[in-house]
Amino acid sequence: MKKKILVLLILLLSFKNIYPQDYKKIQLAEEYHKKDDFKKAIDIYKELAINDKNIPFIHENYMDIMIQKALYKDAIQYIQKQIKKNPILYNYRVEEITIYIKQENDNKANIKFEELIEKVKNDENTVKTVGKYLINKGLREYAEKLYLTAREASKKKDSYSLELANIWSILKKIEPMLNEYIFFLEQYPEQIEYVENNLQNMLTEEEHRQQFQMLLLERIQKNPQIKVFSELLIWLYIQEKKYEDAFIQVKSLDRREKNGGTRAFHIAQITFENKKYQETIHIAEWICNNFKNGVHSIPAKHLIIKSKELLVKEKYPISKDSITMVIQEYDSLLKEVKNIALTHEIKREKALLYAFYLDELLTAKKIIEDIIQNGNRDKKNYAYCKMDLGDIFILLNEPWEASLLYSQVEKENKETPIGYEAKLKNAKLHYYQGNFELAEAHLNILKAATSREISNDALFLASMIHNNTVSDTSEKPVKKFAEIELLLFQNKKKQAKEKLELLLKEYPYHEIRDEVWFQLAKIEIEFQNYMKAIEYYDLIIENFADDILSDDALFLKSKILEEYIQDQENAKKYYTELIHKYPGSMYVTEARKRYRILRGDIQK
Numbered sequence: 001m002k003k004k005i006l007v008l009l010i011l012l013l014s015f016k017n018i019y020p021q022d023y024k025k026i027q028l029a030e031e032y033h034k035k036d037d038f039k040k041a042i043d044i045y046k047e048l049a050i051n052d053k054n055i056p057f058i059h060e061n062y063m064d065i066m067i068q069k070a071l072y073k074d075a076i077q078y079i080q081k082q083i084k085k086n087p088i089l090y091n092y093r094v095e096e097i098t099i100y101i102k103q104e105n106d107n108k109a110n111i112k113f114e115e116l117i118e119k120v121k122n123d124e125n126t127v128k129t130v131g132k133y134l135i136n137k138g139l140r141e142y143a144e145k146l147y148l149t150a151r152e153a154s155k156k157k158d159s160y161s162l163e164l165a166n167i168w169s170i171l172k173k174i175e176p177m178l179n180e181y182i183f184f185l186e187q188y189p190e191q192i193e194y195v196e197n198n199l200q201n202m203l204t205e206e207e208h209r210q211q212f213q214m215l216l217l218e219r220i221q222k223n224p225q226i227k228v229f230s231e232l233l234i235w236l237y238i239q240e241k242k243y244e245d246a247f248i249q250v251k252s253l254d255r256r257e258k259n260g261g262t263r264a265f266h267i268a269q270i271t272f273e274n275k276k277y278q279e280t281i282h283i284a285e286w287i288c289n290n291f292k293n294g295v296h297s298i299p300a301k302h303l304i305i306k307s308k309e310l311l312v313k314e315k316y317p318i319s320k321d322s323i324t325m326v327i328q329e330y331d332s333l334l335k336e337v338k339n340i341a342l343t344h345e346i347k348r349e350k351a352l353l354y355a356f357y358l359d360e361l362l363t364a365k366k367i368i369e370d371i372i373q374n375g376n377r378d379k380k381n382y383a384y385c386k387m388d389l390g391d392i393f394i395l396l397n398e399p400w401e402a403s404l405l406y407s408q409v410e411k412e413n414k415e416t417p418i419g420y421e422a423k424l425k426n427a428k429l430h431y432y433q434g435n436f437e438l439a440e441a442h443l444n445i446l447k448a449a450t451s452r453e454i455s456n457d458a459l460f461l462a463s464m465i466h467n468n469t470v471s472d473t474s475e476k477p478v479k480k481f482a483e484i485e486l487l488l489f490q491n492k493k494k495q496a497k498e499k500l501e502l503l504l505k506e507y508p509y510h511e512i513r514d515e516v517w518f519q520l521a522k523i524e525i526e527f528q529n530y531m532k533a534i535e536y537y538d539l540i541i542e543n544f545a546d547d548i549l550s551d552d553a554l555f556l557k558s559k560i561l562e563e564y565i566q567d568q569e570n571a572k573k574y575y576t577e578l579i580h581k582y583p584g585s586m587y588v589t590e591a592r593k594r595y596r597i598l599r600g601d602i603q604k
Contacts, residue, residue: 022048026057033061038069049078052085063095072103090120094133097142113142121146121153124160131163135170143167158187169202177202178212182219182229189228196235203239212236227253234263243271243279251286260294261287268303277307298337302346305329309353316493316526323357344371344381348388355392356491365392383409383418387425394429395490403429420449424457432486434479436465463548468512477507481515488519497523514544518553530564551585554578562594572598 025044032041045062048054059082066075076099082092093116100109120126127150134143144167147160161184168177181195203209216233223229230249237246250263268283284300284307291297305326312322330350337343347367355364368389372382390405406426413419427442439461446458468478480503487496500516500523507513521536533556540553555578562571575595579588 022051022054026054029058030061033065038065041065042069042071055082067099067102070102072099075099090116090126090130091133093119094130094137094139097139098137101139113145117146117149121150124150124154127160128163131160131167135167140167140170144171158184161187165198169198174208174211175215178208178215182215182232185228185232186226189226192228192231192235196232200239203236209236209240234267238267238270241274243267243274243276243283247279247283247286255290261291261296261300265296265300268300272303272307275310277311280304280307298333298339298342301333301336302342305333306349309349313357316528318357320358323353327353327358341378341381344378344385347371348385351388351392355395361392361396365389365396368392379413380418383413383422387422390425394432394486399429399433417449417451417454420446420451420454424454427458427461428489431461431465431482432489434475434482436469436475436478440465460548464515467548468510468515477503477510477512480506481512484519488523493523493526514540514547514549518549521553521556525560528564530560534560551578551582551587554582555585555587555591558591558594562598568598 025048029041029044029048032038032044041061042065045058045065048058049062062078063075066072066078076096079092079096079099082089083096086092093112097109097112097116100106100112116130120130127146131143131146134140134146144164147164147167151157151159151164161180165177165180165184168174168180181199185192185195199212203212213233213236216229216236219226219229220233230253234246234249234253237243237249246267247264250267254261254263264283264287268280268287271277271279271283281304284303287294287296287300288304308329309323309326312318312326327350330346334343334346337346348371351364351367354360354367368385371385372389386405386409390402390409393399393402393405403426406422406429409422410419410426413422423442424446427439427446430436430439430442443458443462443465447455447462449455449458465478468481469475480499484496484499484503487499497520500520504513504516517536517539521533524530524533524536537553537557537560540547540549541557544550554574558571558574558578561567561574572595575591575598578585578591579595582588585591
């Protein structure tokens with residue numbers, strides 16, 4: 001901001017040196033230039049160029065017109081005049097080269113370029129500045145030669161490493177670029193994050209990633225003591241989601257550094273976030289076995305239990321015995337945990353299992369109330385515990401108590417994601433009770449929430465209520481559907497399914513059919529009845545092609561075909577249909593990526 005103000009002040013001071021009539025002429029010439037009326041503009045610019053004080057204000061447009069109109073002789077005369085008056089302003093020399101290239105006088109361009117190199121090659125800062133000028137003018141090969149010549153002149157092998165790596169990425173010279181980055185990190189290993197950020201945007205093709213992998217493996221074999229090569233290979237494997245390969249590399253580093261398994265724990269967290277629960281368990285168990293008293297031992301055990309919990313929840317019907325076993329593992333872990341925040345987190349997880357999967361609501365309520373009363377009052381944890389307690393009160397059929405708790409959290413956390421989440425819970429509660437007007441009042445505020453997920457949820461629920469009640473004054477079908485959604489919240493899937501099927505029989509032509517089919521499809525997926533789920537999605541696609549759920553249905557149908565039925569050809573077909581039929585859908589990017597993976601263009 002300071003730089004911008006300084007530039008503005010310089011320009012304002014410079015304008016004081018322009019004659020009033022010149023200032024008006026500059027404005028007039030700019031207007032002609034904008035309208036592509038080059039003949040009128042160039043006549044004015046020629047006159048203005050006589051006064052050197054006008055050059056900073058007319059140069060760019062004047063050069064643009066002369067190049068566009070192929071007035072190369074005039075352009076050369078003008079630019080050489082500027083070079084003579086300002087010999088160290090090297091942007092003019094770069095433009096002179098550009099003019100000769102446009103004129104197809106490559107010999108002259110090369111002569112001028114060699115002269116330029118001789119003038120700047122021994123000054124690192126000037127070389128970098130001129131390199132940027134060349135790149136901005138599209139003279140990439142010239143920039144490459146400049147950096148290489150300057151490196152040779154400096155007699156330092158690591159000179160201009162980043163500049164060369166950048167230009168080689170632009171020129172698609174992948175192997176030189178990769179080798180340069182590797183060489184640069186060998187000298188400056190602390191810059192690994194900078195290099196990773198650059199490479200993330202460049203290594204988009206599978207063959208280039210493979211090429212990089214081979215180069216790193218070669219360096220590791222030759223110089224196993226240089227840690228940065230292994231770190232970079234681990235990063236590459238994680239980008240490609242090759243977590244097992246990353247883990248193999250990590251194990252030796254963690255053992256060598258005796259760091260308690262820090263790197264391995266980082267990968268375990270990534271696999272958990274990517275829902276690779278078996279891989280998470282495998283990595284976390286290695287940490288526990290090899291660093292029993294290490295800093296990551298307890299968090300690793302916690303990750304193992306959380307992964308087991310989520311694996312249990314993936315199988316329908318969910319086994320109560322398996323849930324009980326998970327709770328027992330949490331109890332065993334609590335005996336080892338000394339960290340208060342982690343203790344509360346584990347107790348919360350236990351309470352929610354008691355509430356939603358074992359139907360032991362009073363036990364769950366007591367655990368959460370104990371955390372609230374005896375906790376360290378961490379604001380975030382306190383808020384989530386209150387919302388958990390509100391959820392339990394819904395299961396206990398005490399909606400007013402739940403609403404009171406949600407309102408307290410919202411009031412205590414105004415204009416924050418937690419506050420918005422509490423408001424959304426209150427809106428859903430009013431919706432479950434059939435208080436649509438009150439629910440919509442909350443949802444309309446939440447549409448502008450900073451959290452995209454909350455905003456989208458609010459928009460979807462508000463649209464669903466409005467669309468299905470606007471033409472039906474009785475609101476009976478929507479109220480019945482809201483009651484069923486409460487059953488789904490209470491994890492009563494079988495009961496909800498029966499009531500959804502009955503709702504379709506009672507109101508076979510109501511607008512709410514797509515919502516009913518969508519919920520039935522979700523239940524069938526949990527029951528592992530994938531073909532039945534596809535049937536429901538097809539009903540939405542056929543009968544509500546222009547409605548809000550149609551692109552969701554088409555995407556989820558494609559996903560089932562890809563992930564569960566292993567019908568890759570039809571999955572590709574429907575991903576393509578989604579991309580063309582719903583170009584504005586939020587699923588288009590993901591559909592395109594999945595299609596490319598199935599076609600073999602990129603690796604999963």
